Amino acid sequence: MIVEINYLPQWIPEQMSPGTVFVLDNPGESGDAADPFWAVLACPSCATIGLITRNQMVGILPVICGSDQCSGQFFIRGDSLVSRPVS
Numbered sequence: 001m002i003v004e005i006n007y008l009p010q011w012i013p014e015q016m017s018p019g020t021v022f023v024l025d026n027p028g029e030s031g032d033a034a035d036p037f038w039a040v041l042a043c044p045s046c047a048t049i050g051l052i053t054r055n056q057m058v059g060i061l062p063v064i065c066g067s068d069q070c071s072g073q074f075f076i077r078g079d080s081l082v083s084r085p086v087s
């Protein structure tokens, strides 16, 4: 599954549909200094909203959905979300 990312220019929770990313107002200022929080992403499968880090944003680390009902794992590749093959 490949989903094109929809970037929100400002934080409007009602518009966080699946596959939407909102880059934080001050990215990199909170979380782990080595891999700080960078954006908010709505899972492309279930729309659960979660914080993602800089390394997830650039595709080094996979994004894992925080919902108990969803096993979504995917990588951010440019402007797309690409499912991670389940091994």
Ligand SMILES: [Zn+2]
Binding pocket: 043, 044, 045, 046, 047, 048, 065, 066, 067, 070, 071, 072
């Ligand atoms: Zn999900």
